[in-house]
Amino acid sequence: MNTSQHFLDRLAIQLPIIQAPMAGISTPQLAAAVSNAGGLGSLGIGASTVAQAHQMVEETRALTNKPFNVNVFCHAPAQRDTQREAAWLAHLAPLFAEVNSALPSTLNEIYPTFLGDEEMLALLLEQRPAVVSFHFGLPPNEHIAALRQAGIYTMATATNLQEAALIEQAGVDAIVAQGVEAGGHRGCFDPEATDERHSTLVLLRLLSSRSKLPIIAAGGIMDGQAIRAALDAGAVAAQLGTAFILCPESAANASYRSNLQSARAAATRLTSTFSGRLARGMVNRFIAYGEAAGSPPPAAYPVAYDAAKQLNAAATKLGNSEFAAQWAGQGAPLAREMPAQQLIETLVKEIVA
Template sequence: MLEELGIKLPIIQAPMAGVSTPALAAAVSNAGGLGSLGIGASTAAQARQAIEETRALTDRPFNVNVFCHQPASRDVETETRWLKHLAPLFEEFGADPPIKLTEIYKSFLGDEEAFQMLLETHPAVVSFHFGVPAPEQIAALRKSGIKMLATATNLREARVIEEAGIDGIVAQGIEAGGHRGMFDPEAIDERLSTSVLVRLLASRTRLPVIAAGGIMDGQGVRAALDLGAVAAQLGTAFILCPESAANASYRQNLKSERASFTRLTASLSGRYARGIVNRFIEYCEAAGSPLPAAYPIAYDAAKQLNAAATKQGYGEFAAQWAGQGAPLARELPASQLVQFLTEELQAAGS
């Protein structure tokens, strides 16, 4: 699988939308791993620019990740209740809550412009989160020579990925930071750990498995390989790299005791995601709170509130995604981190 992806090391930098940058992806790829761009929240034009900037920094393969969620099902009553619930927080910072919410970014499932952009820019690897695209899109990407990965949180999703003709499965354990890759957010989430999920998928599917969730060092990568994975995907481990787009507040919290307290919450975006616990999460999950608006409608409200608070130097409403391994994060340049991971991996296997 590593040869198919064009990489030397079994290390993949997770495609964290809003945090990954061309500089980060290129640095990881140049060091022998697979760097990634998360373009799920970008327009096609923004994504094209990010791909071109990455290509200018490396001649090595890199991954481009897209969101394959079902478009939001609008519910005016739910959205109205959610905005009413958040109104006191807006008022605290002298801001008016929005009158209505919008679907702030498209799903790849209905974004023909993004699909054509990928065919034209032709990244070495494209990965899918929240589902898989249409068969004809998969066929077109395959015909162009692009390798494909997709996230699974359980065996059912893995089998859909396998049947779709995708090249590999990213097994996302419950420890992972950021959004759960569940295809159906209304389904029961078994919340399998990374180790259990990797063993399950390695033994029950034919596709190569990439472990994701809670992996922060070379020892963790070795454990994933021993469980049957062909590589490990690390996200939170790369947030403190100077090449990431994480802001000062995010970095400060990740280096503090707060990194030990992460929670799965749907309050920020409308879909479950793991992040550092803050006032927004605690407020929105207090007893009697209404259900948040659908994904990504709820994200519109959270982002507007965070923007108003940030102007006054208050960062307690930001989405600071992080996995359960966050206390193990190291502040290193990406290339040096990959080197350390490689040395730890080799030492763990000796």
């Protein structure tokens, strides 16, 4: 059985605290601050080009000499369906008209998958971050082997026992057990399969009783007391995302921060309306509109995201943030505004309190 200390020693970090990657919200400044404070900072490059990813890694390296994690998306390529995409755009037409924007004529698959992305793999092998983690599935076995051969520690998200078994069989080093409380996208390998939506604690106990791999608990963890509970339940570390959004080092904009500090934070929902895959965020007008009775299904991931992002960009110019994807977990009302280093110090005090 892997202990937390063994995991920390392997990664050469001091604290069992991992900052979740959060593509679009995590920054080199945030990742470096967490790593410098003794945890494991993370970059989410799933929405980045190879050039952008390279810049983010370089910027992080300039700010810390400590280990950090780089996360990639391993989703299956979108199954394009012109009729479904047209129906979704037609449904969104009144919203585009409301923000004085022309309806897009076509939608694009804006986030390329890491599956088969030889350029991104080459970048990771060249840069050799301490950790590379996978979300939405697993890359080919030879990619995992190449990363491990380069001395890179690998982790992958699991939402159930079957995914955890596939992760173990693939030779990945550790499992991120993502409970349904987590903000952002569910890491399900197959979005069409039945999702049991296990809570973090239930999933952690299930996996720790059946897997030999180190398990990181993720979902709804906002303070040191919850980290301690996860460690007591068998986790080697805890991964926190929403807890870091209010840190000044995150890329969250003023609207996101304001909503996370308001009563709105108490209402989060899993929705596929934004991207085409289930993700938990604070409920706003876009979610309510997209899920209203009679609404067609959104386009496939990440094609639907192209529509949502274009709509939000137009609305933002008018000072309207009701169409923004503001991801947050169920623990959102517990979010605290402070620099990342101070948050880490606070969490540590709470763990041992």
